[in-house]
Amino acid sequence: GDGRVEVVAGPMFAGKTEELVRRVHRAQIARQRVLVVAHELDTRSGAGRVRSHSGLEAASRTVAAAGDIPRLVEPGTTLLAVDEAQFFGADLVDVLVGLADAGLVVVAAGLSVTFDGRPFSPLPELMAVAESVTKLTAVCTVCGRDAAYHVRLAGGVPAVGDPLAPTAAHVGGAETYEARCRRHRAS
Ligand code: ADP
Numbered sequence: 480g481d482g483r484v485e486v487v488a489g490p491m492f493a494g495k496t497e498e499l500v501r502r503v504h505r506a507q508i509a510r511q512r513v514l515v516v517a518h519e520l521d522t523r524s525g526a527g528r529v530r531s532h533s534g535l536e537a538a539s540r541t542v543a544a545a546g547d548i549p550r551l552v553e554p555g556t557t558l559l560a561v562d563e564a565q566f567f568g569a570d571l572v573d574v575l576v577g578l579a580d581a582g583l584v585v586v587a588a589g590l591s592v593t594f595d596g597r598p599f600s601p602l603p604e605l606m607a608v609a610e611s612v613t614k615l616t617a618v619c620t621v622c623g624r625d626a627a628y629h630v631r632l633a634g635g636v637p638a639v640g641d642p643l644a645p646t647a648a649h650v651g652g653a654e655t656y657e658a659r660c661r662r663h664r665a666s
C-alpha cells in the first residue's frame with residue numbers, strides 16, 4: 480500500500496514542529512483526513528494542539544501512551560502526525576510500524592538527542608525503519624553554526640552529565656534550553 484514512516488529529527492529549535500505542521504497543512508489542503516497526536520507530557524503547547532516556537536499550530540489529540548494511538552485513527556485517515564515522539568518511549572516503534580503497514584503515512588517528529596548529547600530513544604529506532612528521515616539542525620546560540628545539540632542551562636552554563644537527563648521531568652522552553660553546535664555544547 481501507500482503506508483510509510485517519515486521521521487523529522489533534530490535538537491530543540493531545529494524546526495521539527497514547523498516541518499510536521501507544514502506536512503499536516505499540505506495534507507489538509509489535499510482534503511486528506513489527518514490525525515495529529517501529542518503526548519500529555521508535552522505541556523508547552525497547551526492541550527488540543529501542537530505548536531512550534533514560531534507559532535505554527537495544528538489541532539491535536541492528546542494521549543498518555545503509544546498504545547492509545549490506534550483507536551484514535553478513524554476510517555479514511557491517511558496521515559498520522561506525532562509530535563515530541565521521544566515522550567512515547569520504545570513502544571512507539573511497533574505502533575507506528577503497524578499503522579504504516581496498514582496503509583497510513585506516519586510522520587514522527589522528535590528529539591534525536593538528550594540535552595547531554597546522547598541518542599534519544601525511540602528516534603534512532605524510528606529512523607532505522609523509516610522510508611524517509613529529515614534530520615534538521617538549529618542555529619547555535621553562541622556562534623551561529625549548525626546546531627545538532629541542545630543544552631539545558633543551569634545558572635547560565637550547560638548542565639552536562641545530569642543523571643536526570645532523558646526523563647520527562649525536564650520539559651522546558653526557551654528559558655532553560657539552548658541550541659548548540661558541537662563546539663559549544665560543553666561551555
Ligand atoms: P522544534 O520543534 O525543533 O523544537 P520549532 O519548529 O518549534 O522547533 O521552532 C523552530 C523555530 O524556532 C525557528 O523557525 C525559529 O523561529 C525559532 N528559533 C528560536 N531559536 C532558534 C535557534 N537557536 N535556532 C533555530 N531556530 C530558532
Ligand code: MG
Nearest residue numbers: 495496531563
Ligand atoms: Mg517541537
